[in-house]
Every structure is written in C-alpha cells, then in structure tokens.
Amino acid sequence: xxxxxxxxxxxxxxxxxxxxxxxxxxxxxxxxxxxxxxxxxxxxxxxxxxxxxxxxxxxxxxxxxxxxxxxxxxxxxxxxxxxxxxxxxxxxxxxxxxxxxxxxxxxxxxxxxxxxxxxxxxxxxxxxxxxxxxxxxxxxxxxxxxxxxxxxxxxxxxxxxxxxxxxxxxxxxxxxxxxxxxxxxxxxxxxxxxxxxxxxxxxxxxxxxxxxxxxxxxxxxxxxxxxxxxxxxxxxxxxxxxxxxxxxxxxxxxxxxxxxxxxxxxxxxxxxxxxxxxxxxxxxxxxxxxxx
Amino acid sequence: xxxxxxxxxxxxxxxxxxxxxxxxxxxxxxxxxxxxxxxxxxxxxxxxxxxxxxxxxxxxxxxxxxxxxxxxxxxxxxxxxxxxxxxxxxxxxxxxxxxxxxxxxxxxxxxxxxxxxxxxxxxxxxxxxxxxxxxxxxxxxxxxxxxxxxxxxxxxxxxxxxxxxxxxxxxxxxxxxxxxxxxxxxxxxxxxxxxxxxxxxxxxxxxxxxxxxxxxxxxxxxxxxxxxxxxxxxxxxxxxxxxxxxxxxxxxxxxxxxxxxxxxxxxxxxxxxxxxxxxx
Numbered sequence: 001x002x003x004x005x006x007x008x009x010x011x012x013x014x015x016x017x018x019x020x021x022x023x024x025x026x027x028x029x030x031x032x033x034x035x036x037x038x039x040x041x042x043x044x045x046x047x048x049x050x051x052x053x054x055x056x057x058x059x060x061x062x063x064x065x066x067x068x069x070x071x072x073x074x075x076x077x078x079x080x081x082x083x084x085x086x087x088x089x090x091x092x093x094x095x096x097x098x099x100x101x102x103x104x105x106x107x108x109x110x111x112x113x114x115x116x117x118x119x120x121x122x123x124x125x126x127x128x129x130x131x132x133x134x135x136x137x138x139x140x141x142x143x144x145x146x147x148x149x150x151x152x153x154x155x156x157x158x159x160x161x162x163x164x165x166x167x168x169x170x171x172x173x174x175x176x177x178x179x180x181x182x183x184x185x186x187x188x189x190x191x192x193x194x195x196x197x198x199x200x201x202x203x204x205x206x207x208x209x210x211x212x213x214x215x216x217x218x219x220x221x222x223x224x225x226x227x228x229x230x231x232x233x234x235x236x237x238x239x240x241x242x243x244x245x246x247x248x249x250x251x252x253x254x255x256x257x258x259x260x261x262x263x264x265x266x267x268x269x270x271x272x273x274x275x276x277x278x279x280x281x282x283x284x285x286x287x288x289x290x291x292x
Numbered sequence: 293x294x295x296x297x298x299x300x301x302x303x304x305x306x307x308x309x310x311x312x313x314x315x316x317x318x319x320x321x322x323x324x325x326x327x328x329x330x331x332x333x334x335x336x337x338x339x340x341x342x343x344x345x346x347x348x349x350x351x352x353x354x355x356x357x358x359x360x361x362x363x364x365x366x367x368x369x370x371x372x373x374x375x376x377x378x379x380x381x382x383x384x385x386x387x388x389x390x391x392x393x394x395x396x397x398x399x400x401x402x403x404x405x406x407x408x409x410x411x412x413x414x415x416x417x418x419x420x421x422x423x424x425x426x427x428x429x430x431x432x433x434x435x436x437x438x439x440x441x442x443x444x445x446x447x448x449x450x451x452x453x454x455x456x457x458x459x460x461x462x463x464x465x466x467x468x469x470x471x472x473x474x475x476x477x478x479x480x481x482x483x484x485x486x487x488x489x490x491x492x493x494x495x496x497x498x499x500x501x502x503x504x505x506x507x508x509x510x511x512x513x514x515x516x517x518x519x520x521x522x523x524x525x526x527x528x529x530x531x532x533x534x535x536x537x538x539x540x541x542x543x544x545x546x547x548x549x550x551x552x553x554x555x556x557x558x559x560x561x562x563x564x565x566x567x568x569x570x571x572x
Contacts, residue, residue: 183405186375190399191419191470201418205409282409282450 070252102161110169118177165218172214176207326381340531356517364532398467
C-alpha cells in the first residue's frame with residue numbers, strides 16, 4: 001500500500017516542500033500526496049487520524065442526547081471524576097490482577113498441553129476433539145456454572161479468564177511444535193538427541209512465535225472473560241463499573257470504564273511483545289497460525 | 293597413490309580398501325543387497341527406490357554417490373545413516389548392522405540445519421551435550437573445530453548473521469565436532485554460488501583429510517565428485533541402482549588449480565556424464 005505512495009512521491013515535477021494540510025478529497029490529490037509523502041508525516045498520520053476522529057465525535061456528540069453518546073470532553077471529565085471518587089484505580093488494578101493471573105495460568109497450562117500434543121501423536125489424537133470443541137464453544141455461557149463451582153469473587157473471574165484464554169495457547173503451541181522442520185528433527189536424530197533436548201532446544205524455541213501469537217489471542221479473549229465475569233459475577237472492578245454506569249445511563253462514565261479496559265488490553269499486548277523480544281530475539285513478529 | 297591415506301588418519305597407515313590388500317582393514321561401511329520400496333503418496337502402489345544395492349567403503353575412503361534425480365542416492369545415504377530403515381538386505385557401519393542411527397557419525401545436510409536460536413558454538417555444543425562430554429573437553433573440541441573451519445571469530449554469532457558458505461562450514465564443524473568415524477554429506481554445497489562452492493570444496497577436502505573420517509557424499513555435480521572422491525558410485529534410475537563404480541586415480545589432497553586441464557579429469561568427467569545421461 002505504501003508502495004503506491006512512494007511511487008507517487010517519486011513523480012518528477014512535484015515540489016518536495018510539504019504544503020499546509022488541506023481538506024481531503026477537495027480536488028487536490030497532488031497536495032494530499034505531498035502531505036503523506038514525508039517519512040515524518042507518515043508517522044504522524046495515526047495521531048492526525050485520531051485527532052480528526054475525536055473532533056468529529058465532539059461535534060456530532062454535542063448535538064446528540066448525552067445518554068446516547070457522550071462527547072470526548074465529557075468522557076475526559078468522567079475519567080477525572082471517577083478517579084477523584086476513587087473508583088478508577090482499584091477497578092483497573094483488579095482487572096490487571098485477574099488478567100495477569102488468568103493469562104499466567106492459561107499460558108503455563110496451554111504451553112504444557114500444547115507441547116504434549118505437538119510431540120505425541122497419541123496425545124494429539126486423544127485431546128484434539130476436546131480442544132476443537134471448546135475452542136468453538138462460546139464458553140462465556142459457562143460463567144454461571146463457573147460461579148457454582150468457585151463462588152462469587154476473584155477465583156471465579158480467574159477461572160472464566162482461563163477458560164476463555166487457554167485454548168488458543170494450546171492450539172498455537174501444538175501447531176508450532178508440530179511444524180518443527182523435519183530436517184531439524186533429522187539433525188537431532190543423527191546426534192542421538194534425547195526427547196528432552198528435542199523439546200527444549202528445538203521444538204519449544206521453534207514454537208515460541210506461535211505461542212506468542214496464541215497468547216495475544218488469549219489476551220483478547222481473557223479480557224472479555226475478565227469484564228464479563230465482573231459484570232455477571234462480582235459486580236466489582238471494571239466490569240462492575242461498566243454494569244453500574246450502563247444501568248444508570250451515565251454514558252460518559254460508561255465509556256471511560258470501557259476505554260480503561262481497552263488500556264488494560266493494550267498494556268497487556270505491549271508487555272507480551274516486550275517479553276517476546278526478550279525471550280525470542282531471533283523471531284520476527286508473531287505469526288498467528290490460528291486466528292481467534 | 294596410497295600416500296594420501298597416511299595423512300588421512302594422521303600417520304596411521306590404512307590401506308585404501310579394495311585396491312591394496314590389507315587383512316586388518318575391514319570396510320567402514322558395508323551394504324549387502326539392500327533395497328527400499330516407497331509407497332506413492334496418492335495411492336497404495338509402491339515403487340522400488342533402490343534395488344539390490346551392494347557397496348563397501350573402506351576406512352578413510354571418500355566416495356561420492358552421483359546420478360540423475362530419482363536414482364535413490366539420497367535414499368541410500370539416509371539408509372546408511374539410519375534415518376530410514378532398509379526393506380531388505382543389511383547395512384553395516386563400523387562392523388555393526390545399522391538399526392537406527394549408528395554411533396559416531398556426522399551428517400552435513402543440504403541446508404545447514406543450524407538452530408537459529410543458538411550461537412555457532414552452542415550449535416556445536418548441542419552434539420557434545422547428547423554424548424555427555426564433560427564441559428572442559430567439549431569447550432576444547434568446539435574451539436578446535438571452529439578453528440579448523442575458520443570460524444573461531446564467529447563463535448558467538450547466530451547462524452542467520454553469517455553467509456550461506458559460512459553457515460555450511462559451521463554445519464561441517466558440527467558434523468565433525470564429535471570426531472565421527474563416518475561423515476555423510478547430502479549435497480552440502482548445492483545451495484551455494486559457483487565461486488563459494490569451489491572455495492568450500494577445497495576447504496572441506498582439506499579438513500576431512502585432516503580428520504581421517506570415512507566420507508560418503510551425495511552430489512549431482514560431476515566435477516565435485518571428481519574433486520573429492522577416491523571412487524565415484526554412478527547410480528541409475530527406475531529402479532535406483534548402482535550402474536558403475538569409477539576409480540579416481542588422482543592423489544589426495546587435490547587442488548582445483550592442479551586439476552585444470554588435467555586429461556584424467558576430462559576423461560573421468562566424460563565417463564561419468566555419459567553414464568548419468570545414459571549414453572554409455
């Protein structure tokens with residue numbers, strides 16, 4: 001996509017000087033191209049895009065019943081308010097806690113089961129029906145049952161998160177292990193490598209990009225688990241705020257709570273990427289084998 | 293002509309098997325009426341990949357398997373190295389029937405097959421760790437083989453940071469780090485450009501001669517086979533079989549420069565090519 005722009009940028013006879021921003025589609029495509037030409041400007045594009053979006057939102061939102069849609073400025077004010085009331089930070093940290101513990105358990109269990117399924121055909125054939133089944137089931141519907149098992153509270157929320165998140169980790173890990181190049185396994189056989197060596201030095205490192213792809217999907221699903229569990233079960237934390245504000249038509253606060261939960265997810269994604277770079281510097285960006 | 297063998301095993305006199313009589317030297321590799329059938333992937337039909345192959349390779353000898361694709365040369369190599377079983381007949385390496393990968397072999401693959409998440413020295417240590425070599429000995433062996441392959445400066449590099457030729461040298465260093473009795477090479481230079489290949493042929497020939505390992509090379513390059521080998525095993529297709537075994541009456545070590553315009557090389561090349569092309 002950027003190739004086209006770069007071609008455009010190479011057209012002769014165009015001034016390399018970037019003109020001041022002009023409205024899009026106002027019959028001046030050359031100016032628009034000039035705007036998006038510079039490297040620095042291209043990097044700024046996301047910021048510009050968000051600013052334009054917020055402006056439009058502000059303009060449109062101001063003309064609409066605030067119950068239907070709050071303006072960005074109202075949402076900003078709501079952030080300040082719920083923070084002052086001491087609601088924001090506990091909710092945020094609780095969601096973080098549930099996510100970290102839930103994703104941790106899903107990660108460890110998922111990788112262990114995934115490696116087992118990846119290395120043993122028997123395990124794969126035995127477990128794959130369940131994995132395929134649960135991956136395809138909207139497990140969020142099991143939340144009431146989880147509450148019956150674990151009661152109302154932190155444990156249930158973690159359980160729901162794990163239940164939603166673990167399958168993508170299992171599937172991606174086993175897929176990564178099973179995709180270990182045959183030639184590397186031949187190499188291992190030539191030198192009489194033990195199964196332990198094969199797993200630790202060949203299969204696991206090879207599967208790491210797959211695992212992180214799985215963990216990213218797990219993170220997204222886990223976030224759903226956290227919020228739904230809090231909405232349905234404990235009425236605490238971010239989900240609790242969403243439920244409260246939604247029921248009392250405080251739209252600005254509702255959006256503030258939702259944006260906070262997005263932040264939890266984004267922070268999680270960034271942390272995952274940092275960990276991946278540390279654990280597997282040789283691997284490029286995660287390659288997703290199975291999508292959500 | 294026997295002179296090179298003394299160098300090959302570091303002073304221990306070992307006769308080249310077949311040409312001189314030496315009762316003590318039993319062949320390092322013996323293939324006795326081995327055959328292999330494969331199932332076609334799309335049906336239940338089977339076809340004969342190798343039919344009744346017999347071959348002996350002497351201590352310290354270098355042989356090449358050459359032939360058109362489908363002649364079973366790689367299959368034969370994989371059977372010798374124990375990666376795939378033979379259907380009939382026996383294969384002996386170092387006097388023991390091959391059943392799984394024999395001990396003390398090295399293998400250089402078509403692509404280097406280095407672990408991308410390990411440095412060169414860690415890749416070599418992988419081999420020695422499986423053999424439970426004590427750490428100090430392993431360190432010494434790794435440093436030794438990296439020096440032999442001119443890679444000591446790159447010990448801490450990851451494979452992807454090196455050129456294809458250097459990666460393949462590292463592949464050779466790994467194959468040799470356990471001081472194997474037998475070295476198998478499966479078209480190790482086919483992915484390299486012509487100049488790198490020549491240079492590497494020279495390096496590899498010298499290194500192998502220094503270690504004295506018995507070597508079996510699979511190649512589709514006639515000149516490569518002539519440059520390396522004591523004997524060239526020319527294989528035919530449908531079914532895969534040995535057509536002829538050709539002696540290379542040139543002393544080792546050899547230099548590419550010395551072989552230029554050599555009439556012996558020219559006639560060997562013609563002979564091998566005409567066999568491979570089926571016009572002999």
